[in-house]
Amino acid sequence: MTTITTDAWVLPSTARQPGRGALIREEFCFQDITAQEVMAKPIYGCLEGNMLHAIERDPVDICALRGEDSVVIGNAGVVRVERIGAEVDLVREGDLCLVFGNAVWDEQGYPIKIMAYDAPGTMGVLPKTMKLNQRQLIPIPADSAFTLQQWAAFSLRYISAWANWRVAYACWQSQMLGVAPEETIVCAWGGGVSFAQLALARKLGCPVIMICSNADRFDLLRQSGIEPIDRSHFNADRLEEGVLAAIAERTGGRGVSIFIDNIGGSAHRITLKALARQGVVATCGWKAGMRTSIARAIECQQRHIHVHTHYARYSEGLDAVRFAAEQNWMPPHEDRVWSWEDIPALIDEYARGNVASYFPIFAVNA
Numbered sequence: 001m002t003t004i005t006t007d008a009w010v011l012p013s014t015a016r017q018p019g020r021g022a023l024i025r026e027e028f029c030f031q032d033i034t035a036q037e038v039m040a041k042p043i044y045g046c047l048e049g050n051m052l053h054a055i056e057r058d059p060v061d062i063c064a065l066r067g068e069d070s071v072v073i074g075n076a077g078v079v080r081v082e083r084i085g086a087e088v089d090l091v092r093e094g095d096l097c098l099v100f101g102n103a104v105w106d107e108q109g110y111p112i113k114i115m116a117y118d119a120p121g122t123m124g125v126l127p128k129t130m131k132l133n134q135r136q137l138i139p140i141p142a143d144s145a146f147t148l149q150q151w152a153a154f155s156l157r158y159i160s161a162w163a164n165w166r167v168a169y170a171c172w173q174s175q176m177l178g179v180a181p182e183e184t185i186v187c188a189w190g191g192g193v194s195f196a197q198l199a200l201a202r203k204l205g206c207p208v209i210m211i212c213s214n215a216d217r218f219d220l221l222r223q224s225g226i227e228p229i230d231r232s233h234f235n236a237d238r239l240e241e242g243v244l245a246a247i248a249e250r251t252g253g254r255g256v257s258i259f260i261d262n263i264g265g266s267a268h269r270i271t272l273k274a275l276a277r278q279g280v281v282a283t284c285g286w287k288a289g290m291r292t293s294i295a296r297a298i299e300c301q302q303r304h305i306h307v308h309t310h311y312a313r314y315s316e317g318l319d320a321v322r323f324a325a326e327q328n329w330m331p332p333h334e335d336r337v338w339s340w341e342d343i344p345a346l347i348d349e350y351a352r353g354n355v356a357s358y359f360p361i362f363a364v365n366a
């Protein structure tokens with residue numbers, strides 16, 4: 001089989017680069033496409049949490065997990081299809097598609113492993129040329145009024161948000177069916193996934209609140225109908241007291257109906273204390289720690305439902321894209337586009353908390 005060589009940013013294994021990871025630029029080689037695969041040119045990518053987790057090798061070293069010498073990361077973005085395999089019937093040459101990261105799925109279609117992360121042999125959007133299985137692509141609607149940057153931002157975070165919200169809201173309704181969306185208060189902390197989920201809840205009519213520490217984000221939150229709580233006002237030893245008081249004030253003392261917590265760690269304890277009776281805590285992320293502990297008796301007595309999801313099945317991706325196009329559920333257009341050469345600099349700045357955007361976009365072949 002032909003070997004394809006492309007210019008790429010790669011994450012090397014610890015054998016080649018001990019300690020915390022860093023991307024290196026090199027010629028990356030991979031085998032030509034098979035019948036179900038597609039050769040594509042990434043156009044825009046969007047930096048997201050999995051990429052940082054991979055580089056930080058926390059919670060896992062993905063090269064070691066996959067048994068590979070290096071991995072090309074990047075599972076959010078937009079690509080143009082260049083060439084298709086003999087059995088490909090979901091996309092055509094020339095199609096503009098967003099990347100869909102579910103690479104290995106169970107018998108119900110739910111993801112077990114994620115493309116360009118823990119799924120062996122898969123590659124992300126950081127090289128100039130890449131290949132994917134056709135089920136890792138969703139065509140952008142032909143009449144889309146949105147920019148490719150917006151679809152790149154949408155591809156991972158909005159689909160994760162869609163799939164998590166679907167379960168969280170159904171769980172809330174399982175105990176609180178008669179309660180109108182206007183009485184269902186949704187609060188979140190986290191980044192772009194939480195923002196996307198609050199924007200979705202708002203479209204349904206729910207009052208929405210986001211806990212945030214970056215002043216540059218407050219305008220976006222307010223413009224999006226999301227009420228911000230500034231967590232930077234509270235010192236670490238007063239964070240719990242401060243956040244709970246701010247939430248009590250905004251919910252009239254009732255507490256939060258659905259709390260989206262993609263942070264975990266010590267934040268989880270505050271999340272649970274902020275929940276109303278019959279409240280739902282919903283998560284797909286663990287930005288500040290993947291282990292949590294709960295007082296089970298209290299959670300039972302409060303009838304709290306804990307929702308955990310991981311990305312989405314293909315049908316959910318299609319549903320999310322259709323809804324987005326019809327209902328204008330879209331991330332903001334990003335004016336700032338980082339160049340391909342500056343991707344390592346973007347990652348450094350983002351890890352230091354110096355990038356205000358929830359959806360940092362980089363160009364690959366734009």
Ligand SMILES: NC(=O)c1ccc[n+]([C@@H]2O[C@H](COP(=O)([O-])OP(=O)(O)OC[C@H]3O[C@@H](n4cnc5c(N)ncnc54)[C@H](OP(=O)(O)O)[C@@H]3O)[C@@H](O)[C@H]2O)c1
Nearest residue numbers: 049050160190191192193212213214284285286287310311
């Ligand atoms: N399983 C899945 O399907 C899936 C999909 C997508 C993402 N994820 C995971 O979900 C998590 C969030 O991802 P994301 O892309 O939405 O966010 P993100 O871009 O990684 O941003 C996280 C934001 O959370 C806030 N934050 C960080 N540490 C915090 C803390 N200790 N307490 C409170 N807030 C804190 C910060 O915003 P402020 O400073 O403004 O508060 C930060 O910008 C990541 O762990 C990611 O890997 C999982």
